[in-house]
Amino acid sequence: MDLEQETYDVGLVGGGLAGLALSILLARSGYRVALFEKEKYPFHKVCGEYISFESWNFLEDLGIPLSDWNLPVIRRLLVSAPNGNHLEQDLPLGGFGLSRYRLDAFLAELAKKAGVVFFEQTRVNDVVREGNSFNIHHAAGLSYAKIVCGTFGKRSNLDVKWKRENHQAKKSKLDNYVGVKYHILADQPEDLIVLHNFQNGYCGLSQIEDGKHCLCYLTSADNLAKCGNSIAQMESDILRKNPFIDKIFTTANFIFRNPVTISQISFAKKDQVGNHILFVGDAAGMITPLCGNGMSMALHGAKIAFDCMLPYLQGKLSREQMEAGYSRQWHKIFAVRLRTGRVIQRFFGDETFSNILIGTVKPFPRFFSFLVRKTHGGAF
């Protein structure tokens, strides 16, 4: 049968961590899954590439041989303020470093082996419900599925098309961010992740595979506009005022000639189900990157969605029950983390406040551990 004309059990729009993990779980349970990804694997993605240990077992269970990959294990965090004041702490849970280039491509291979049908370099332009199934309009034509999940990440053409921002609270400081990533060779211990603040942003650095480091920062779109929309200008005028960042830019060897970038990132609240489509991963709600936990949440979200979809696919639940169950579980597990992340994000964006904050929190390591725990969960 023509792969486009077939009615799939599940159509997944977006092949990042949420879409790939969910596709593997569904295909291994015997369901026909179509995954649409606008890029072609392998590809780079803006991400700090620090994965909290909550995901280790889940990723190994999916078939990623993490233990054999000799990845850097990260146990310590150094946070600096724009004025150079800094604190260093052990991380309560810790994590490991792995590039998205390698992780996503490996998961895609596992998904293909499990029987997932891939539509790569295929952007989805709309999804329309008809009766009890969905028409998926994409760059290569039209496909059909009984369930559709929006696993399209932090920002997609579909957010705009479906006016998903309309229901959000009024425009706020949480609305318009830009992310920038490089791979570099830097002189930094393997077990350390650093988070350096600068005016209206922060920059993370930690090791990934093969001795490389991921340098990734988030800043407001206003910051970039102030520098004539030039990333180089912004780095030299704003980021490098923090002496730690200046040292990295002076001494490191940049592997990418040009950085990978993403714009229009928002941390505002989103809905988890809309027009009977389940949103999973960043599409359901994005935690601020300084929490270092978005990837684990996307993977955990895939597991929750799978657990809620299975009884529906087996005919044991109605669609409405599946949707309500998913929303309920999502809120139970993630709502507090996202709220805490939003509060921290507001403080870290402010130069004066982050200078004061680092100085104030420094003598109270327990408070710092408390914040980390509030934004993380356990293994799933």
Ligand SMILES: Cc1cc2nc3c(=O)[nH]c(=O)nc-3n(C[C@H](O)[C@H](O)[C@H](O)COP(=O)(O)OP(=O)(O)OC[C@H]3O[C@@H](n4cnc5c(N)ncnc54)[C@H](O)[C@@H]3O)c2cc1C
């Ligand atoms: C600056 C920055 C730093 C970060 N650092 C970290 C970190 O160190 N640790 C951490 O755990 N998390 C971090 N995160 C968060 C993490 O990257 C995300 O939470 C995670 O990638 C979410 O996975 P996802 O599958 O939901 O979305 P994504 O990984 O973004 O995948 C979505 C996919 O959908 C595709 N897509 C979009 N629209 C369409 C369409 N219409 N049709 C077809 N395909 C489409 C995209 O190409 C993409 O591949 C960071 C985020 C940012 C912005």
